[in-house]
Amino acid sequence: MDTKRVILATALSFLVIVVWSYFFTPAQQPAPPKNATQQTSQTVPDKVTSDFPDTKSAEKVSPATFVPTDGKTIAVDTPLYNARINTQGGVLEHFTLKKYKQTIAKDSPLIDLVSTQASSMAPMGVIYNGLPTWNKGQWSYDGQETTSLSGNDASVLRFVCRVAGMHLVRELTFHADSYLIEENLRLQNMSDSQAQARVTFTLASTGMTQHEDRYNHTRIAWLNKDGLTEEKDEDDAKEGLMGDNELQWGGLQSNYFLMALAPETTDAVFKAKLVDNVYRLGVEKTGLLVEPGMESTVLNDYYIGPKEEKYLEGAPNKLSSAVDFGFFDFLAKPLLMGLNWFYSYVGNWGVAIILLTVCIKILFWPLSHKSYKSMNKMKKIQPMMTKVREKYKDDRQKMNEEMMQLYKTYKVNPAGGCVPMLIQIPVFFGLYQALLGSIQLRHAVFIKYLPFTDYIWLADLSAKDPFYITPLIMGATMFLQQKLTPTPGDPTQAKIMLFMPVIFTFMFLNFPSGLVVYWLVNNVLSIGQQWLMLRKA
Incomplete structure (x- = not known):
């Protein structure tokens, strides 16, 4: 015995x-496309259609003062990152982390969380009532071409769009000491009738890990009332995933990096799908009613950067929960x-x-x-x-x-x-x-x-x-x-x-x-x- x-x-x-x-x-992932080492201006393509997010304030934009402008690439440069943004929609073309390289080689390029292929899916774009505004709307931008921040500086970039009888005013706040980007989206009804609005905020990525990273895989994640959910299976991602039930945030992450959307309201819905080797992410807010001549505000935050607690601790919507060590989290964190x-x-x-x-x-x-x-x-x-x-x-x-x-x-x-x-x-x-x-x-x-x-x-x-x-x-x-x-x-x-x-x-x-x-x-x-x-x- x-x-x-x-x-x-x-x-x-x-x-x-x-x-x-x-x-x-984890199962080995297909190798994501090599990150671009040069960042150049590009026209936002119109291949992306809708099916994915939405609420804050400045003066109204009248039809008389709105003057569409051609899309161009502008830059936001901070000690932490360099962001390249196309004014035709305010979408990201590149987001390069200055403190992190792809490999340990001396000449290794910096990590770019928005590759050229991912930029074709309009990360940090806005979809209004099923319309991808970056190619279905007219846009204007009258700010600087390069915004440099340091210390505790912050800067607001303002993009205005005219689409389907509505003016969308995007106010994006960038911080020199944070990877958090805050969005204040104002919907201004320029028509003579009540408008029902559905707004989706988007992100996109080709993945955050290399093919040989056996112990570090890209996974879709979201936090809601049920806790943190992570999905690494590509077949499920291709079918599409959804999270609601008092949503706090949703995004894409690896062991080391995170791209997340954090809506102001908990009644938003997170959607994710793997399309042509690109992860498309969206947070959707529905049920917005805007009276003629009035406006409604929708707030959303983006986090694009490393999973470092010192940057996540002060972030909204419990984004710090992205640093999770599984079943033994209560022991792992004190040991760390x-x-x-x-x-x-x-x-x-x-x-x-x-x-x-x-x-x-x-x-x-x-x-x-x-x-x-x-x-x-x-x-x-x-x-x-x-x-x-x-x-x-x-x-x-x-x-x-x-x-x-x-x-x-x-x-x-x-x-x-x-x-x-x-x-x-x-x-x-x-x-x-x-x-x-x-x-x-x-x-x-x-x-x-x-x-x-x-x-x-x-x-x-x-x-x-x-x-x-x-x-x-x-x-x-x-x-x-x-x-x-x-x-x-x-x-x-x-x-x-x-x-x-x-x-x-x-x-x-x-x-x-x-x-x-x-x-x-x-x-x-x-x-x-x-x-x-x-x-x-």
């Missing part, structure tokens, strides 16, 4: 590992705070991971000690357990009774070696999620060059070890750890345990190197603890 329990526990542990790998290793604290002192994320791992090991030292002690006791009574099994192999009930008596006599708890380790598993998974989803580790350097060479090595803790050195050393430490652990009495169980390092090594080959460093350091510390116990024994 005892052997069955041990084998069952081992099998279940292996099952947990396999299931975890299955659910947390600890990691940030260590980094503030040492200035190296790899060293910070090592220091945090040491602290966690110290915290769980008593539990680990108890586990190893229990395993040593089990090892000592293994010969007696073997004799009991042989003596009562034909009488299961008697065998179990004798085994229980044996445990009682020598004060051994057969689960004593497992329970302390199980308590630590949530912390391990919490740190796993924190390291996997933290933008701080993106392109973070630990050991840039392989020692005594000029080969790039651990220059990006969010990417795998290019030479597989750390996962192979990690596998070797697991094997050594198994050798130091008291050998199970059952030969089958012993073989299974010795096979585990091979499984883990294979799994860790493509893990982000930051995770491998954590597991490797944890193994080394465990080996040291076991060696001390064996020496005392």
Whole structure:
């Protein structure tokens, strides 16, 4: 009976590992088109039709004062990003993040969250009653061609559209110290009859991850009364997704970046669809009634940038909920705070991971000690357990009774070696999620060059070890750890345990190197603890 329990526990542990790998290793995505490195003026195409959003104030625009102008590209330049906007609709042509590059190469272009292909879908555009205003309306803009912001500066760009008897006044507020863009859309009814309005605000992206990012995938997400929902399946995205029920925000995100729409009212509807490898996103507001000669206001915010808490904390509509580490979020966030604290002192994320791992090991030292002690006791009574099994192999009930008596006599708890380790598993998974989803580790350097060479090595803790050195050393430490652990009495169980390092090594080959460093350091510390116990024994 005892052997069955041990084998069952081992099998279940292996099952947990396999299931975890299955659910947390996303399917590979098609490679998004390469971001444009040059930003040029372009005419907004008319290929996009409607099927997707809407509410704040300045003086009315009269028909006599409205003068349409030709579309042109203008720029908003801040310390955080450079936005290129076409005045024919106020839509984005490019949105380049100044602090983030595509790769770790010196000549790598900056991240552009709005690629040329995505710009053809009119991100940050407005659809009015099913009409894509960027090609169905007449627009005017009389502001500067380049707006430069710094410090705490903010600037409002004003675009005016005439479409279907309505004047749309778009007032977009840009901030130098934030990735948030606030929209105040005013609907001015220039007709002689009441107008029923349906407004949709849009975004578009070709995706936020590369084909090789196995542990970082693009997913559609929205927050409503039911909580945060994320969808990574491309087939479902092609069919179309919708979120309502007191909607807070909806958008597209990866582990590191977010494009989101946050409407003022919770009765809006979020829609998303993958069309020709471009994610189209929209937030729709319906039921607006505008009397003749009157106006109605609709508010909406856009967030286009990194998933850094310092920028999301002050954002409206609980946009900070986009930084979510899943089931172990309540553990991952405190661990990430600890990691940030260590980094503030040492200035190296790899060293910070090592220091945090040491602290966690110290915290769980008593539990680990108890586990190893229990395993040593089990090892000592293994010969007696073997004799009991042989003596009562034909009488299961008697065998179990004798085994229980044996445990009682020598004060051994057969689960004593497992329970302390199980308590630590949530912390391990919490740190796993924190390291996997933290933008701080993106392109973070630990050991840039392989020692005594000029080969790039651990220059990006969010990417795998290019030479597989750390996962192979990690596998070797697991094997050594198994050798130091008291050998199970059952030969089958012993073989299974010795096979585990091979499984883990294979799994860790493509893990982000930051995770491998954590597991490797944890193994080394465990080996040291076991060696001390064996020496005392």
